Amino acid sequence: MTVPGRRALNALGAALCAALLGYAWYAQSVLRLEPCPLCIFQRIGIACTGVAFLLAAVLRPRGWGRTAWTVLILAGALGTAAVAARHLWIQHLPPGSVPSCSATLDYMFEVFPFTDVIRKVLTGSGECARVTWTFLSLSMPAWVLIAAAGLGALGICAGVRRSA
Numbered sequence: 001m002t003v004p005g006r007r008a009l010n011a012l013g014a015a016l017c018a019a020l021l022g023y024a025w026y027a028q029s030v031l032r033l034e035p036c037p038l039c040i041f042q043r044i045g046i047a048c049t050g051v052a053f054l055l056a057a058v059l060r061p062r063g064w065g066r067t068a069w070t071v072l073i074l075a076g077a078l079g080t081a082a083v084a085a086r087h088l089w090i091q092h093l094p095p096g097s098v099p100s101c102s103a104t105l106d107y108m109f110e111v112f113p114f115t116d117v118i119r120k121v122l123t124g125s126g127e128c129a130r131v132t133w134t135f136l137s138l139s140m141p142a143w144v145l146i147a148a149a150g151l152g153a154l155g156i157c158a159g160v161r162r163s164a
Contacts, residue, residue, distance in 0.1 A: 006066070009158035010057035013073065013151055017050025020147055027140070033132050038087040042144045045080030049151055052076055056158070070159025077152030084148060087141035090129050
């Protein structure tokens, strides 16, 4: 059995990110699960990670370039994991301590400066605390956290591979 090279592992990472985003689209469009702002930020993180994986697969960097792409992939995965962990924390707050629901993300971007929107979203709100979907007793942010950790590990494996 041959061990896959960097290019194959990076392509696999890009495909996994595309599959995660595809399921997010399915959950929103078909299952009618409306994403909260933290869900949208997790999608952005997965998309950025997927683009980094794809570019690393296509460009086939060597030397310091390989390290740079590995760091970008890991940064995307860690950022996504951090947002998912924050989302999980909000979902597990006692009922009375969850902040009230906020305005939509589109409205906040129209009214507030970018940094204020980021701060408000990461604070979380009532819609972020609702668990509307589970699989094996884990909510969507828990699965995103697991997926982001796996994607980060895959990115490291691809980055340390000697063979292209």
